[in-house]
Amino acid sequence: AQTVTQSQPEMSVQEAETVTLSCTYDTSESDYYLFWYKQPPSRQMILVIRQEAYKQQNATENRFSVNFQKAAKSFSLKISDSQLGDAAMYFCAYRRGGGATNKLIFGTGTLLAVQP
């Protein structure tokens, strides 16, 4: 069975600084997708960034980028120039590819605090 592990329950970063959130996963599949979701206090689940396993290039979305290490099964999220609005719970998620039923498997989350 696939699993997703986030080993950092809480992280803190100063405004305008850079922070990296860790995520590792376990799978025997070769075709899959990885996601980072943000959950602010409003409880919404907001997609931050996605990565296709077959792509070697790391995904980037403005201030958000990932370090995808397929062999190590690692998928970390880097937030540059952190802003107060980045404070939230961040979830790493995995989905098997190949026309599967799109079930997401979530990690337990990392609570990010941004200090002014």
Next chain:
Amino acid sequence: NAGVTQTPKFRILKIGQSMTLQCTQDMNHNYMYWYRQDPGMGLKLIYYSVGAGITDKGEVPNGYNVSRSTTEDFPLRLELAAPSQTSVYFCASSYDRDSNQPQHFGDGTRLSIL
């Protein structure tokens, strides 16, 4: 631009009561999902549906039932509420064939069983 709409946002139930959590989406997505999120945990899949008339169990289906009579609606039913079902419930939907497509989430329903 409604997306995924869940009702109610909050509910308190007594043990043994039943209720239905409503979920509707206006994006014509075939895939719909119900998750629960316990405190300090990630989301766990309860049930999912790949289209009208088709549903299947997820990771934690016990104590719940679903139906999918239309593409838009995917209600979740609790028949005999138990304290262990106190949680935040999220409904989500996605376009089906491409696993790259993200799931769109509703705002959640906070349910307390006392």
